[in-house]
Amino acid sequence: MATRKQFLDSQKYQSYGIHYTNPNTTPLSEHHVDFAISINCTIPPNDYGIINKKIPQLRCAKARDIGSRENNQAIIYLLETWLPQSGERIGNFPPIFHYVNVGLNIQPQEMITDVYFPLA
Incomplete structure (x- = not known):
């Protein structure tokens, strides 16, 4: 029996990642x-x-x-670059990555990924 892959319509459903840790500095088991x-x-x-x-x-920025x-x-x-020059402070929520496509x-x-950086 053949299976058919279905994908969510990216115009109707938005995809996000809320990144609590940095994959470059956090062990994979703790990411x-x-x-x-x-x-x-x-x-x-x-x-x-x-x-x-x-x-x-x-x-957010x-x-x-x-x-x-x-x-x-x-x-x-x-x-x-932006944060040190902006006079802003990091907020109390992790960065949000919006996977546009x-x-x-x-x-x-x-x-295309839009990054929303929460500010205090």
């Missing part, structure tokens, strides 16, 4: 990221550990990265 998809319904209890959560309303998600330059820019047909050089 923590919540992957999320925007939905308008309640997730019932399930065996997969999928739950409803809400990203709070935050004041935003930068866009175009290219492979394995080498995101937007977060580096926000942390190392997702799917098997997206080439690494075409990937």
